[in-house]
Amino acid sequence: MAPTPLAPLSLYRERENLGIWEHRGKVAVAGLGCSPTARRWDETPETSVGANTIIAVNKALEDAGISPGAIDGLVVVPHCTGEPWAPRPIPEDFAQAYIPTDDPNDGISSMSADWLVKNMPELSNVTFAMHAPTCMSKAIVVAAQIVGDGEANTVLVVRALNNLSGRYSQWGANALDTAPGRAQWTSPWGWSAAGATYGYLLNKYCRKYGSSHDRMAPFIVNQRRNGLMNPDGFFYQHRPEAITVEDYLAARWLAKPMNLYDADMPIQVSFAYVFTTADRAKDMRQPPVYILNHASNVPKVRSNIQTLDEVEASTDAIARKVFDGSGITANDIDVFNPYDGFTLFTQYYLEGFQWHGVRRGEAHDFWAGDITVEGPHPFSSSGGNTGSGRTRVWLHNDCIQQIRGQAGNRQVNNKAEIAVSGAYTPTDSCWTTWSKYPD
Amino acid sequence: MPRPVPIPDEVSKPFWEAANERRLIVQICPPCDLLQFPPESICPQCNSAENLEWSEVSGRGTIDDYVVIHDSRLRLFVEEQPYNVAIIQLEEDPGIQFFSNLPGTPVDEVPVGASVEVIFVEGAAPGQLIPEWRIVH
Incomplete structure (x- = not known):
């Protein structure tokens, strides 16, 4: 699979006075699903980001009353916010349970469209995949625009969150004796958290x-x-x-x-929505x-x-x-x-x-x-x-x-x-x- | 404070070199008459790198407001908790902000609105001076 592109800025309605959205009322959410929550990952395959995401996707499909084959597009937030698993070795039972991608964190502390397609082969009609940065809020606006534009008809919108053991955010640049990149303007004065x-x-x-x-x-x-x-x-x-x-x-x-x-408390959980056209949504299980x-x-x-x-x-x-x-x-x-x-x-x-x-x-x-x-x-x-x-x-x-x-x-x-x-x-x-x- | 030592990059190198000479400089785009800090590769107003220069500033400012960090994500600062971090507004342009721990000012006794002047301090390892600020009495 070719690398999944990141949503271009042109998909966002950022400027003022754009007027009524050209697809107003023509895109609908038809399904919603979420996995069980956990405070932290217990390092078993059954509660991994990958397992949670498959649960969320299946629940969203069930909520919409459609089969996986009805999905032709994916909009996924690959960044799971918590600490990356790598460079720790991948747990053996996780490696046996799931098909890997090029990213060793995939399914554990990240979630790519590639991982989802590989590990849910029943999503057999996916012809469109795009990544959105950081946040479900961004994935939603990207998916809404994609469906409205006709790039895909029925799209899964996916967001997973991971949380490993240990103090939150005390990794990466925050653990260094040096301040590289953007940290050179914040870390020397102990400024580290958005909450500050x-x-x-x-x-x-x-x-x-x-x-x-x-x-x-x-x-x-x-x-x-x-x-x-x-x-x-x-x-x-x-x-x-x-x-x-x-x-x-x-x-x-x-x-x-x-x-x-x-401050909010980090947890581990995955979510999925089904976005589709207003016309198709009328034939699905839930009120659009x-x-x-x-x-x-x-x-x-x-x-x-x-x-x-x-x-x-x-x-x-x-x-x-x-x-x-x-x-x-x-x-x-x-x-x-x-x-x-x-x-x-x-x-x-x-x-x-x-x-x-x-x-x-x-x-x-x-x-x-x-x-x-x-x-x-x-x-x-x-x-x-x-x-x-x-x-x-x-x-x-x-x-x-x-x-x-x-x-x-x-x-x-x-x-x-x-x-x-x-x-x-x-x-x-x-x-x-x-x-x-x-x- | 055991401060993480800044690693200069291509854009920031002049700033940190000046700090080692105990001078505070910020970028300026003369046609836009706009100061800029932290430094960037282009002016945010004209989106051009062509006219960007460095300009030495007075090193005077005021305390805009502050927080007291009790639960730092920065490993080197955990032992220093709680500590002040103030936002300093530069005298030449209050839109330009610097962080400061206000060395010598007791925790949570920060005089908001007070005048400050720049000083330069060592980080966790010698070799790079870091701008800091102290209250002018």
């Missing part, structure tokens, strides 16, 4: 608007509450424990003012959830890190792009799932979109009100990464499930006809508008 950037920005935000870190507590508490109503999530499956305001206020600092509960638009921000940072001005301008801009391309206003968004890992992102998105009328500086006031799924302002009904573990995917799943009426105990009392989700950082994020109706 958002800690800095929260301090700026609180100084500007007269708030404090502690006022985020109701949001964090509610995120876990929503997560504990998500049967697919890590905390529901393994640690069904609520977070209280007191827990949040007492948690240890990671990069003050960011504490343990402001239509895509009205996709929109993206690409990084524009002047110096070392984002400033509050840049974050506010970026989140204003992405909201304009979402509204412009979808033909909706903030008032039309029934379900709103902006990315929360780190939690410190969320107020910028909420205020940028002005969801439920929340303006700059008002997010923490909003969270002091009723943001439960039962109430009038069911913000972030997925529970996000905080509620269910680090994936950047729950937010999209929730939009689909809410519109289908399949969100279980998380189902919002409000109507759920139009939903918006997007990740990840304010200056680098991809957004999707989902709808019960194609027009």
